[in-house]
Amino acid sequence: MTLYLLCFVLFMVGIYGVLTRRNLIKIVISLTIMEFSIFLMLALVGYVSGGQAPLVLDPETPYVQVVDPLPQAMVLTTLVIALATNSMLLTMAIRLYKKYGTFDIRKINELKG
Amino acid sequence: MENLLVILLVMMIVAAIMAIHAKDLLSSLIAQGFVGYGLVICFILLRAPDLAIVQIVVETVTLIIMVSVLHDSTRKEIQVPAGKRDIYTYSLSFVLVGLMLYYFNRAIATLNPFGDHALRMSDFYAREAVELSGSTNLIKGVLWDFRALDTFGEATILFAAAAGVMAILRIKGRKE
Numbered sequence: 472m473t474l475y476l477l478c479f480v481l482f483m484v485g486i487y488g489v490l491t492r493r494n495l496i497k498i499v500i501s502l503t504i505m506e507f508s509i510f511l512m513l514a515l516v517g518y519v520s521g522g523q524a525p526l527v528l529d530p531e532t533p534y535v536q537v538v539d540p541l542p543q544a545m546v547l548t549t550l551v552i553a554l555a556t557n558s559m560l561l562t563m564a565i566r567l568y569k570k571y572g573t574f575d576i577r578k579i580n581e582l583k584g
Numbered sequence: 585m586e587n588l589l590v591i592l593l594v595m596m597i598v599a600a601i602m603a604i605h606a607k608d609l610l611s612s613l614i615a616q617g618f619v620g621y622g623l624v625i626c627f628i629l630l631r632a633p634d635l636a637i638v639q640i641v642v643e644t645v646t647l648i649i650m651v652s653v654l655h656d657s658t659r660k661e662i663q664v665p666a667g668k669r670d671i672y673t674y675s676l677s678f679v680l681v682g683l684m685l686y687y688f689n690r691a692i693a694t695l696n697p698f699g700d701h702a703l704r705m706s707d708f709y710a711r712e713a714v715e716l717s718g719s720t721n722l723i724k725g726v727l728w729d730f731r732a733l734d735t736f737g738e739a740t741i742l743f744a745a746a747a748g749v750m751a752i753l754r755i756k757g758r759k760e
Contacts, residue, residue: 520699
């Protein structure tokens with residue numbers, strides 16, 4: 472349970488960053504930290520103590536105890552999607568900087584048009 | 585192994601707080617990289633080699649993109665004295681953190697303790713993946729064979745994001 476709680480604390484650090492920072496780059500970093508904590512949470516839930524990595528080293532041997540392959544496969548999908556969304560957010564940030572000359576979201580909000 | 589994971593996670597949390605509070609955006613990026621590569625070590629300890637490999641690649645690419653963004657702009661953090669609105673956002677974030685911590689505590693009470701996970705439907709995958717999908721890597725078997733539709737959706741999202749990046753980065757808008 473300690474591990475789950477620490478994982479959630481990492482998520483909370485990310486939420487705190489998103490809500491309190493004014494810099495666009497720092498908001499993107501906080502979102503990345505939230506994503507990391509969720510990946511770690513799924514991998515933690517799927518762990519079986521004493522289990523092998525989900526690889527079949529010898530197809531002839533009978534069934535061996537493995538860790539859960541399903542959450543790991545889902546996290547693999549999500550990792551790539553996180554990369555795509557992050558690069559999209561960063562391109563938006565750089566376009567906003569080119570237009571307004573600042574990363575400050577409140578100033579961008581005031582300088583409409 | 586659980587103690588090692590706890591130590592790693594505490595280090596990652598400290599690095600995350602450093603990343604959020606750093607005065608220089610470049611050092612903030614370095615702290616974020618520490619969190620990402622700490623996650624790689626966690627994945628290796630949790631017996632997930634595929635995830636570790638992909639996370640190394642993703643983290644490196646993200647860092648490169650972020651550094652190139654900072655290279656094109658500024659690395660100074662915004663320095664303004666805290667106003668009335670800052671007190672509002674800080675108190676809101678702390679209230680939200682406390683509320684979600686309560687509900688998370690209630691949610692993990694239903695989970696099995698760490699390391700005591702019961703393979704329910706993955707048991708079928710683990711037993712039959714070699715015969716049915718022909719892949720000796722169970723994750724690849726699940727990803728490309730049993731749940732190939734999810735991977736198709738992932739490819740769609742990747743394409744949409746790439747198209748979005750191209751559209752945003754185009755220098756000149758089209759004129760009517």
